């Protein structure tokens with residue numbers, strides 16, 4: 474078989490570049506692993522080079538581009554609930570975050586970090602036009618179906634510091650794994666809210682661990698429990714994210730819902746399990762902004778696969794292999 478020299482070169486460059494990417498791949502949260510799907514989604518990214526929850530720690534500035542803060546319109550400094558960006562026009566949150574007064578106007582704050590400071594991060598505030606709560610949200614009973622979708626008045630300016638979470642596959646089972654909760658919620662039961670966005674890693678427990686403590690727990694809920702660590706008042710509606718080891722990207726697996734106090738011994742946290750509401754979410758997106766789309770959990774943006782990514786490296790290799798001034 475005759476081998477096209479250019480094809481050989483392309484293959485060699487590809488192999489070399491892939492090798493470089495793989496060398497970086499082991500534990501790095503920036504890199505790519507197996508099982509990727511190429512498309513235009515750039516979901517679940519974190520920014521590591523930039524910059525209570527109970528028992529957590531400060532995030533870096535703009536570490537989690539997927540976080541949204543929900544505020545009363547005109548009051549951007551009081552984030553009363555969290556949310557997760559899932560499309561360029563939708564934020565996922567909890568049904569119980571909907572204010573009692575239906576006339577209450579809301580906005581979301583994006584790229585927020587330190588609430589009291591205006592200088593460390595350039596935030597974006599967008600008005601909420603619809604607060605769609607689940608039709609069978611059980612407000613007075615066991616808080617079943619504590620899920621809501623916010624529709625925004627304008628496009629989210631997606632970029633380095635603002636971007637969607639990856640969306641989970643149906644029936645994703647992560648019992649026994651770690652998840653991360655992000656929020657400006659209270660630092661302990663009835664405690665103050667922090668100024669800086671917090672993060673904490675929690676263990677996903679079998680649903681039975683929550684059923685032992687709370688009435689009416691269903692498979693639509695995700696139970697978390699880790700000694701001295703928890704979400705708390707104000708974290709509600711916010712992201713429970715899981716690092717997909719196949720892509721090293723973050724997928725929104727839960728919505729903070731409720732619990733008995735915060736980090737109380739023997740009292741797990743209850744979260745709405747996003748994978749159980751895939752169809753509901755997709756239907757509401759379709760009904761409100763038909764062109765909007767979620768990013769599947771195994772999505773890797775096309776830009777990361779551009780070939781050749783570096784014209785200088787390409788030229789140099791060609792030069793070494795076929796001659797020239799190098």
Ligand code: 4AZ
Nearest residue numbers: 705706707709731732742
């Ligand atoms: C709340 O009140 C709340 N520890 C949220 C989560 C938890 C407790 C309370 C879970 O918003």
